[in-house]
């Protein structure tokens with residue numbers, strides 16, 4: 071999946087090595103506001119490969135303690151509820167394993183970090199050289215560290231955009247938190263219970279980003295599950311009750327909730343009485359609380375971290391949450407349906423079903439624009455070429471968190487079906503889409519939590535790579551839905567206040583520019599995160615040049 075750049079992984083490893091080599095627990099402390107540098111939280115980075123051995127040993131020690139001195143039978147790894155059985159269970163009953171984000175996340179985690187833990191566990195080491203060799207053989211094909219991190223971030227994104235209840239997610243349910251009630255927005259056929267360690271990992275990903283809003287929510291679940299299973303031991307687990315308490319306590323401290331931090335740290339000391347760092351923190355928390363009123367503590371409200379498009383966030387999320395249900399304004403009499411040929415002989419015998427979705431901006435939905443076979447062919451051709459999508463940032467193209475998907479560009483020459491599609495687009499729109507008047511077909515695949523936050527398709531600066539072909543700005547977008555999704559993924563027009571659900575084989579057309587060549591601000595739009603399913607679209611971006619006699623210009627900024 072590779073939703074995170076590889077360099078980010080290197081950074082994490084480099085940072086960890088730096089921490090390890092600068093020695094002593096003091097070197098891993100966080101810089102605190104208000105001169106409180108001496109409070110020490112758990113390390114903020116994934117342990118490096120170099121330090122993973124000591125981590126394994128530490129884990130073995132902890133698990134040893136948890137087992138009250140009893141040697142865990144090999145069956146804990148390979149026996150009654152084996153790791154193999156757990157992974158196998160995740161595959162059962164799901165037609166497409168990646169359609170449920172919880173299943174996808176847990177599968178990636180089992181294969182990315184947990185299997186490694188099993189392979190390197192003490193028990194495995196005793197008599198399973200073959201198991202280790204088997205792991206080595208397939209290691210390169212397994213999800214990477216950044217895939218797992220990306221999956222955790224995707225779950226947090228879904229939690230936010232669809233206002234999902236975290237406890238529900240942990241129990242495999244997709245429930246909207248519309249306090250005081252919970253509304254089921256999707257009922258999976260199979261419930262996936264997340265483990266204490268799954269929640270611990272998500273909390274840690276949030277913690278490493280200093281996102282304490284999410285770290286608190288997920289670590290709370292982790293602590294509660296670890297407490298419930300205290301004494302049981304799973305070779306694949308990365309974390310433990312002590313670690314979850316440690317991270318949770320520090321997250322609370324960073325949000326200003328010192329008394330919670332104190333309680334949790336004290337509990338942590340019960341399990342890990344030799345931990346000097348936590349003991350020191352307890353003393354400091356106690357000191358901080360002396361003379362502070364409990365009222366001041368209660369006022370702490372956890373805030374979601376700020377994101378780039380904060381200004382439009384509420385409108386965007388509100389539109390995504392309608393899950394593409396028809397907005398009220400569609401009852402407008404100016405919005406109607408017809409069978410359209412656009413006077414083209416090519417469409418005379420097979421007119422296209424046209425629905426005007428919006429007048430300002432002018433957005434049209436063409437139903438059944440392509441066939442199932444054409445959609446399947448396009449996806450098949452594109453699949454081997456998919457790469458992480460980029461966006462124009464300044465003069466360059468780069469990967470960004472606000473667009474998470476994979477895409478491939480297909481020339482009309484790669485398969486006759488692409489040429490046929492071009493002919494149909496030209497016939498319907500009357501626009502010239504031969505190169506360089508339009509870009510190649512961009513096929514986009516959104517995985518779990520894949521999204522494209524509010525953006526314009528047209529360039530808003532003259533240095534944009536959109537102008538590279540000297541064909542002017544992107545005057546129009548023709549976007550084809552190549553798949554359906556079970557939940558989520560609608561295309562939301564933020565300022566125009568409507569969203570279009572993913573409708574397999576339909577195509578959406580809109581003008582990005584006014585007739586005077588200025589960008590139309592009303593076209594700000596987004597691809598909502600996919601909650602359940604696998605979304606595919608294809609974009610054809612049509613440029614200004616070539617359309618001089620096909621779209622009349624006008625000086626009016628209104629048209």
Ligand SMILES: O=C(O)CCC(=O)C(=O)O
Nearest residue numbers: 522560561596597607609
């Ligand atoms: O996926 C969607 O619904 C919108 C995609 C989009 O806006 C784009 O690719 O530019």
Ligand SMILES: [Fe+2]
Nearest residue numbers: 525526527595
């Ligand atoms: Fe777009």
